Amino acid sequence: MADRAGQRRIPEATVARLPIYSRALLETAEAGVGTISSERLAALAGVNAAKVRKDLSYLGSYGTRGVGYEVDHLVHEISRELGLTQDWPVVIVGIGNLGHALANYRGFGARGFRVAALVDADPTKLERKVAGLRVEGLDALADVVAQRDVSIGIIATPASAAQEVADLLVEAGVRSILNFAPAVVSxxxxxxxxxxxxxxxxxxxxFYQSHPPDRLVDESTETVREAQG
Amino acid sequence: MADRAGQRRIPEATVARLPIYSRALLETAEAGVGTISSERLAALAGVNAAKVRKDLSYLGSYGTRGVGYEVDHLVHEISRELGLTQDWPVVIVGIGNLGHALANYRGFGARGFRVAALVDADPTKLERKVAGLRVEGLDALADVVAQRDVSIGIIATPASAAQEVADLLVEAGVRSILNFAPAVVSxxxxxxxxxxxxxxxxxxxxFYQSHPPDRLVDESTETVREAQG
Structure with missing residues (x-):
């Protein structure tokens, strides 16, 4: 089945849920549980079981009736589909508090998003080492991207610098950008x-603090948990 | 219509999209545009127009055929529904780089999430001022929550401290917690x-970098943008 997954077409909403399934499955695996039902996975991910089954069918994973899905296998299938079996070197631009926090964030490297470079426009920051990397100048961005094969750029600058940094990243050949700055960037x-x-x-x-639980309902295809509680 | 919105029941998936509509509408208003079609709002939010119309109908907002929705009015309706017309004082626990970044994040105060207190377990941080607030000790948490009417707690500690902080927040009476720590908390x-x-x-x-655009399709109720580009 797995080798046919490559031919399936995957809706964007499903793509957005795959990382959430992945996290829930990793937590399940850590707890030493080997198989999981679509109902359990649905509860962990905050959707309904039918949606879980439909989403996973795009990957060619159908589970076994009465048993569920094999956790390790499903983690692998999702990782492969998300492209996480390869390395995605990341450059973080803007090494203020947020950039520092992102550079040290354990969750990136663990998923293949290795922080390969840190860049800042402020010359006084260039001598610093953050998370084991030396901060480099904005003028080094193009070289850094080319030499370290950077595929994703993270913008952690103030709002006023975000568009300029996005332009420089694109110019340097980066094709995926994650923007943390509170600014609209094109x-x-x-x-x-x-x-x-x-x-x-x-x-x-x-919303949940200002609404009583009975306002939340099941919609045809979207399960609603009781007041998030 | 607006006064009947209070009786409508809102699915969780709709609740999760309301902040995204709100942000798109605020950007539209900033650009000086007074009305917006469901198609345009859908494109900005990354869903399809039918979903936008259905979501907004839960708020009692139906727009005008051929004209669309009045932007300011819709912003107000969504804000009211999300409970943003009232003040939600926030305490941030864990004032490392991430806590610093969150304390200074402009996007919180602008939406009514006033940072009312900063708390850290490290006694060497107690003298510091961050974003105009003095960092207070973890032993002051219960008092801080009671005296400043804190309604939301943000955990920005290392993973190892997250559950303890969650327990202390709950004990202090906080009923909404946002966890940034890479840890499972119950x-x-x-x-x-x-x-x-x-x-x-x-x-x-x-995912989008590792898949060619033609893998992405329209599903019955979920519009898919071409490769996010």
């Missing part, structure tokens, strides 16, 4: 851009 | 817990 066609907004989750929490 | 029923995983977006980027 990139040419063919470049993937995603934005992280740290306040989104707070807004979801405030 | 909370009693009635407490909302959300986890931010900074590597999720990187995994989505790596």
């Amino acid at each position: 990139v040419p066609e063919g470049v993937s851009l995603r934005k992280v907004d740290l306040a989104i989750e707070l807004q979801i929490l405030s | 909370v009693p029923e009635g407490v909302s817990l959300r986890k931010v995983d900074l590597a999720i977006e990187l995994q989505i980027l790596s």
Whole structure:
């Protein structure tokens, strides 16, 4: 089955859920559990079981009736589908507090996102070592990207610098950009851009704190947990 | 219509999209645009137009055929639904690089998530001022929560301290917790817990970088953008 997964087409919403399944499965594996039902995986990921089964069918994974999915195998299938079996060297631009935190974030390297370079426009930062790497100047960006085969750029600058940094990353040949700066950034066609907004989750929490549980319902294809509790 | 919105029941998946609509609408308003079509809002939010119309119908907002939605009005409706018209004082626990970055993050205060207190277990940090606030000891947490009416706790500690901090927050009466630590944390029923995983977006980027655009398709209810480009 697995070798046919390459021919399946995967909806974007499914792609966005794969990392969430992956995390839930890794936690399950850490707990020493070898198989998992679609219901259990659904509960961990906050969707319904039918959606889990549909999503995983795009990968050619169907589980076994009454047994479920083999956890290790599914982790591997999802990792392969997400491209995590290869190395994605990352450059972080903007080494303020957020850049520092990202450079030290354990969750990146563990998933193949090796931080290969740190870049900052501030000349006073160039001597510093952060997470074992020397901070380099913005003028070194193109060389750094080329020499270290950087495939993803993370923007952790103030809002005012974000577009300029995005332009420089694109010019240097980076085709995937993750923007943490609170600014709208545009990139040419063919470049993937995603934005992280740290306040989104707070807004979801405030919804649940301001609404009683009985406002939440099951919709045809979307399971709703009882008040997140 | 607006006063009937209070009786509608809202699916969790819709709740999770409301902050994304809100951000897109605020950017539209900043650009001086007064009305927006469901198609345009859908494109900005990365879903399809039918989903936008369905989601907004839960709020009692239906737009006007051929005109669309009034941007300011919709921002207000969504803010009210998300509970953002009231103040949600936040305590950040763990004032390392990430805690620093979060304390200074402009996007929180702007949405009503005022950082009311900073707490850290390290006694050497107690004298510091970060983002205009003095760092306080972990033993002051219960008092801080009670006196400043803190409603949301953010965990920005190392993984090893996350569960202890979650327990202390719950004990202090906090009912909403946002966990940035790379650790599984459990909370009693009635407490909302959300986890931010900074590597999720990187995994989505790596998918798009490792797959050609023609693998992405429209599913019945989920629009898929061409390779995120």
